[in-house]
Amino acid sequence: MQFDANWLQDCWDSRQFPQLTAEQWAWLIPRLRREQMLARLALRCQLLETPDLPDYARRHIQNACRLAHKQQMQVECEAELLQQLLADLPYCVFLKGAAYSLMSGALGQGRLYSDIDILVPQAQLTATEQALCLHGFIPDDIDPYDDRYYRRWSHEIPPLRHANRGTVLDVHHQIIPPISGRAPDLTRLLQNVRQTEQGFTVLSPEAMFLHSAIHLFCNEEIKHGWRDILDLCLMFEHPSQAPAPEKLLALATDTGFSLELALALRCVTELTKLALPEALNDWLDMQPTRPVLSWCFRQVLQPKLQQRWQVSLASFALTLRGHWLKMPLAILLKHTLYKLWRGGAAALIGDAALKAKKQQSN
Amino acid sequence: MSSIATLLTIVSRVLNVSTMPVQLSLPPFCFSIDTANSLVSENLRRLYPVEAFTQAALVDYHLQLLPGVGIHRFYHQQARFLCDGREPFTPLPAAHGYAMLEWGMNWAIASQEFSHVIVHAGVLAFGDHAVMFPAPPGSGKSTLTLWLAFHGWRLLSDEMGLLVPNSLDVLPFVRPICLKNRSIELAKQWLPDAVYSTICHDTHKGDVIHVSPPELSWQHKTRPAQLRAIVFPKYQAGSALQITKLNQAQAFMELANNAFNMSLLGQLGFDSALLLVEQLPVYQIQYADLSEVTQFLHEVLDAI
Known part of the structure; x- marks a missing residue:
């Protein structure tokens, strides 16, 4: 048996896992943990119910499932608190991982993430930050340059961390950095929201798919590629909740993200066994194929079980592309120069000296 | 053969690339530790008994202590801790490497083990x-x-x-056992013959030493x-x-x-x-x- 990306993908698609020895599990489990996929795969393939599962595997899988379960409980609790706290805002939309969990379907099952993302109106950003701060969500201590960078160019404010519970909150006012020049008109996106059973606002199936696609295919650093492409796959898995093709295409065209949608649909069908609705296949046939870009994404969106040069090359190329897309050249250069200068200065006079200087100037 | 092994070790030290990871069995867990930081390797060998370095058990967590990236490979050398390829902490000065590894082991267990x-x-x-x-x-x-x-x-x-x-x-x-600041002097007075790690000076917890x-x-x-x-x-x-x-x-x-x-x-x-x-x-x-x-x-x- 060859334990490579294709083999693992087959296990995911078929929900079947072969019987492995303890040594084979010891090779596989750390790799799945790195992909943040151990719990998700275990729940999908019902690994804990497997007879003769070696103790080693059982313990690690149980650990992962307990962590996922706790995260599910915690996100519901945090979301309820946030909902109360931000009740006066015109909207507070839960995005990405937190939204998947709050919908309590296959998408959220075992899905791990490190922070809760919310989208609030830009006009109320300061008020939101103050309200959150009063209730224990404090920004981490970051470099003033980074703070300014966030506030001036980014689509979110610096992350807030709850002082007791440690929960990290990313407050967004846009879905993509405005500096990229591609930030869409949010009213179009906000026509596409729905309420979960417990009354939390999340994006509609179409907007959710598009947002995940934008997030993945405009990003300069893809850490958990396999997890993220499976998000997209799972959104189509249950026909009753799947994005409606016409609405999805219209939304992508109106917001200007047809390229990202095409990349997403192409990668998800090439990497998984998902069969797209006819209408989307027809549309995809008319889109430019972008073979190099698709190849790069395919490398980083597969589970990384072995070290492969293709993955390193593709990640490097996508990092360059991501930065290039995000910022106009002049700002990118300024940013790079600053980071280099700070790195150099820190190396020469020490990081502590720079920090001391910063504190004096405050 | 042994001279070839020595030569390889020297070359890898000079190039600062990692050598073969060692396996450290600390029941009920087993770590694999991969580092080119010689201070860390020396402290490990000094503080843990020989029997702990065994290939017998299955590795639970793969730990790495890598050199800093870019300029930090040479100037103000850093140590980065990785567990299963993930990096939970910001880098520390290379001289704090051993304490970082011990804290990293604590992190790996506290954040991922839920059987106890x-x-x-x-x-x-x-x-x-x-x-x-x-x-x-x-x-x-x-x-x-x-x-x-x-x-x-x-x-x-x-x-x-x-x-x-x-x-x-x-x-x-x-x-x-991890001791800090004033208790280091105290311990050395009480137990001059105990086995100590090198002292990590000026960490975020102050001076830190480990005692076997x-x-x-x-x-x-x-x-x-x-x-x-x-x-x-x-x-x-x-x-x-x-x-x-x-x-x-x-x-x-x-x-x-x-x-x-x-x-x-x-x-x-x-x-x-x-x-x-x-x-x-x-x-x-x-x-x-x-x-x-x-x-x-x-x-x-x-x-x-």
Whole structure:
């Protein structure tokens, strides 16, 4: 048996896992943990119910499932608190991982993430930050340059961390950095929201798919590629909740993200066994194929079980592309120069000296 | 052959690339450690017994201590800690590498192991009767742990007590004891012959050193013990020994405050803590003289 990306993908698609020895599990489990996929795969393939599962595997899988379960409980609790706290805002939309969990379907099952993302109106950003701060969500201590960078160019404010519970909150006012020049008109996106059973606002199936696609295919650093492409796959898995093709295409065209949608649909069908609705296949046939870009994404969106040069090359190329897309050249250069200068200065006079200087100037 | 191996080691040191990872079996867990930081390797060899370096067990966590990236490879050299390829901390100066590795092992267990209730506590046993000392940093917990470990008690753990859920059983997780600042001098006065790591100066916790526990503790590294009491220690210079018995509610809250994963375990964690405070005597002590504490602990064990 060859334990490579294709083999693992087959296990995911078929929900079947072969019987492995303890040594084979010891090779596989750390790799799945790195992909943040151990719990998700275990729940999908019902690994804990497997007879003769070696103790080693059982313990690690149980650990992962307990962590996922706790995260599910915690996100519901945090979301309820946030909902109360931000009740006066015109909207507070839960995005990405937190939204998947709050919908309590296959998408959220075992899905791990490190922070809760919310989208609030830009006009109320300061008020939101103050309200959150009063209730224990404090920004981490970051470099003033980074703070300014966030506030001036980014689509979110610096992350807030709850002082007791440690929960990290990313407050967004846009879905993509405005500096990229591609930030869409949010009213179009906000026509596409729905309420979960417990009354939390999340994006509609179409907007959710598009947002995940934008997030993945405009990003300069893809850490958990396999997890993220499976998000997209799972959104189509249950026909009753799947994005409606016409609405999805219209939304992508109106917001200007047809390229990202095409990349997403192409990668998800090439990497998984998902069969797209006819209408989307027809549309995809008319889109430019972008073979190099698709190849790069395919490398980083597969589970990384072995070290492969293709993955390193593709990640490097996508990092360059991501930065290039995000910022106009002049700002990118300024940013790079600053980071280099700070790195150099820190190396020469020490990081502590720079920090001391910063504190004096405050 | 050995000269080729030496040559390879020298070349890899010069190039600062990693050598073959070593496997460190610390029951109930097993780590693989990959580092080119020679200070870290030396400290590992010095503090852990030879038998711990074995290929016999399956590796639970793959740890790496890598050099800094870019300019930090050469100037103001850094150490980066990775667990299964993920990097939970920001880099530290390379000289803090060994402490970082020990803290990283704590992180790996505290954030990913949920088969036990894990309490931030020293655990020591006299025979198989254990006392757990949960305490926040700066309470003098490790100094007390060190004292007892070198006075006839066996160390089960210095930082993390591994409790079997819904029972009084506690598992050993024998590792070096971590001392800070002034207790370093004290330890070297008391125990000039003990095995110490190099000192990591000026970490975020101040100066830090690790001490290998005595042979007795390593010999019984897989032998569980049964909890007989919980004691929350607080060192107070010049203080006579003051003992306060806690009621069950106080004991439960104090225990919860010092537990790493009780909330994560949910009902299981809650029930386990409840069982402990219902069945065990729980004390808070303030002390300056460790021999007074030892005497008190023997009285507690004898009374049961």
